[in-house]
């Protein structure tokens with residue numbers, strides 16, 4: 160087969176262009192990326208060889224070798240891992256398969272500095288080689304296959320692939336260094352970089368100069384060392400490697416479980432939100448090892464989906480080495496480890512929340528929405544997770560716990576109230592909130608879509624019902640208001656006139672609303688919409704419609720404020736001229752309530768015409 164020329168996927172070409180042309184100051188990280196890939200490739204082969212030893216017939220001692228060649232100006236990073244065949248090369252070194260890539264590409268601005276920071280978070284992996292090289296050659300043979308391949312590119316849009324019959328097993332990446340990057344041939348420089356970024360790699364990283372070989376790293380799995388032997392930098396670098404992440408971990412949890420089952424875990428909570436955290440697969444990301452042999456990074460039962468932000472490794476002493484990924488499903492040892500790990504992570508989060516509320520708040524902003532899924536998915540730990548939750552409320556600018564909110568309940572208040580919506584600022588302006596603010600009743604402001612699900616599932620906290628302020632059955636009459644505020648309240652419309660107005664509005668809005676009634680929920684606004692008890696909340700309905708899960712509106716209850724001047728005037732008018740006199744007003748009031756909810760008027764043209772008529776009357780007549 161002859162040499163074949165291919166084009167990079169458009170996203171790769173764009174990424175390469177930025178990588179090559181930006182003045183990225185931290186170029187040395189290319190070596191970390193390539194060593195990290197080499198180590199992953201060895202892990203993969205070690206696992207595959209458990210069931211098929213013939214794959215490593217040509218040697219099972221894994222090595223990563225760094226070979227500088229000053230004369231040629233080339234640096235080679237060679238491993239004897241799993242290697243790649245032709246299809247792998249095209250798929251892995253010509254495209255980006257990572258989830259979130261499209262989103263990431265859209266966020267690139269064209270401003271080199273800003274883009275580089277973004278890339279820092281995304282990770283360019285193999286492609287970082289082009290930061291220092293103007294040509295990259297990969298010679299590789301996949302374990303178990305007879306023939307090898309040569310992949311070559313100058314990073315300018317195309318690559319070539321040709322057969323390389325005698326390639327040894329694994330992959331060797333040769334970088335033709337740019338003139339300005341020859342420092343990466345220097346043994347001291349290479350040694351320092353490996354110590355800084357790759358010391359934790361469990362496979363020996365060997366510097367080869369002529370017939371001299373020197374191992375540059377500790378080459379023992381980091382999690383097997385005792386905590387006192389590991390520096391914060393080493394933990395951080397290990398996190399970068401294991402999580403393929405480029406931020407700093409917010410929390411590091413290194414622990415050993417001994418007893419009925421034995422395992423070591425080194426877990427991290429990232430400092431920033433991974434791109435794919437809300438991907439529908441909700442996969443967990445902790446790697447499973449058995450006696451230091453990598454088994455899989457897809458052990459579904461290792462951590463629950465609501466802890467999918469956790470990264471790291473778990474190394475079991477009890478699982479058999481030849482455990483297949485299929486056998487892991489419903490495995491009792493795995494189930495026990497999961498229970499232990501969940502307990503550990505939740506208790507470490509609790510500690511952090513107690514010791515450093517400010518730092519915990521940053522965690523909460525990043526991953527709170529994910530953790531909250533556990534409230535209704537993990538019944539056993541519901542209480543622990545609720546205790547870790549933080550909320551925005553009407554009472555403080557910061558975050559509050561549910562216990563704090565319960566502690567601030569007013570005399571006569573028998574429920575915990577909440578409002579759901581898209582953002583806190585808009586929620587704070589909800590008309591439905593007015594009556595609560597007037598009586599000093601604290602309301603939780605919930606803005607994560609998940610809140611619509613866990614709140615009804617939980618139902619109550621410490622015996623207090625959780626009630627939506629946009630729901631029909633809110634009764635604040637037992638809560639004492641401040642006497643001064645109470646005295647300053649305007650008179651309500653007389654009961655009889657109000658009843659007539661309600662009846663007139665019902666007639667005029669027949670079929671458009673479920674009911675019309677007077678409320679003490681409002682102080683400044685004339686009207687608002689609420690869901691009847693048992694009906695879906697307004698916000699949930701909006702969310703479902705946005706996701707095409709719902710295609711109709713349910714009629715709502717229109718509540719009117721009997722103390723509002725407009726309502727009082729309308730009540731007067733109905734008394735004197737009957738229900739026909741308020742036809743336009745009824746429809747306008749309903750549209751007004753819809754607009755406040757962020758919805759368009761039922762018929763914008765009719766709405767505009769009615770508004771113009773009313774304004775004209777106001778101005779002219």
Ligand SMILES: Nc1ncnc2c1ncn2[C@@H]1O[C@H](COP(=O)(O)OP(=O)(O)OP(=O)(O)O)[C@@H](O)[C@H]1O
Pocket residue numbers: 192196197200238240241242243251252281282283284285286329330403404
């Ligand atoms: N030395 C290697 N041996 C075998 N396969 C490799 C090697 N280096 C890279 N690959 C393959 O190429 C793929 C792409 O590598 P790349 O470094 O771009 O991304 P990654 O390692 O998957 O993710 P990240 O960008 O987070 O590092 C890898 O997932 C792997 O399948």
